[in-house]
Amino acid sequence: MVPMELMPIKPLDHYDDVYDFLKPGWVPPPQGLIGRVSRWFKT
Numbered sequence: 001m002v003p004m005e006l007m008p009i010k011p012l013d014h015y016d017d018v019y020d021f022l023k024p025g026w027v028p029p030p031q032g033l034i035g036r037v038s039r040w041f042k043t
Contacts, residue, residue, distance in 0.1 A: 020026055029035050 021028075029039055
């Protein structure tokens with residue numbers, strides 16, 4: 001076992017933006033057929 005003094009743990013500033021919903025201020029996309037079609041053209 002390793003003493004905690006040798007392994008300081010600090011919280012992350014923010015998550016990696018691997019997923020859009022983890023970004024601060026993320027708003028879910030509109031639902032429905034038009035929302036799905038617009039997401040296809042957005043990527």
